[in-house]
Amino acid sequence: MYALFKGEKQIGNPFPTEKEVWEAALSEGLVSDIPVADEEGGQVIPKGYHVAHVADV
Structure with a gap:
């Protein structure tokens, strides 16, 4: 299971995949865009947020 964090605090419910976490965060207005891979293969995510x-519960 994966969840969205801001700093060290979990701010979203857990989901089976990272994609589902970002989609839920987007639909709930927690982030403004789903992260995409940059040219170097890394992730571009809103500052302070991470999955x-x-x-498993």
């Missing part, structure tokens, strides 16, 4: 693996 991390969380323990």
Whole structure:
């Protein structure tokens, strides 16, 4: 399971995939755009936000 974090605080419900986390955050207005890969293969995400693996509940 994956969840959205701002800093070290989890701010969203967990989802089975990272894609579902970003889609939920976008639809709830938590972020303004779903991240895309940049030219170097990394992620471009809103500052302070990240998706991390969380323990399955």
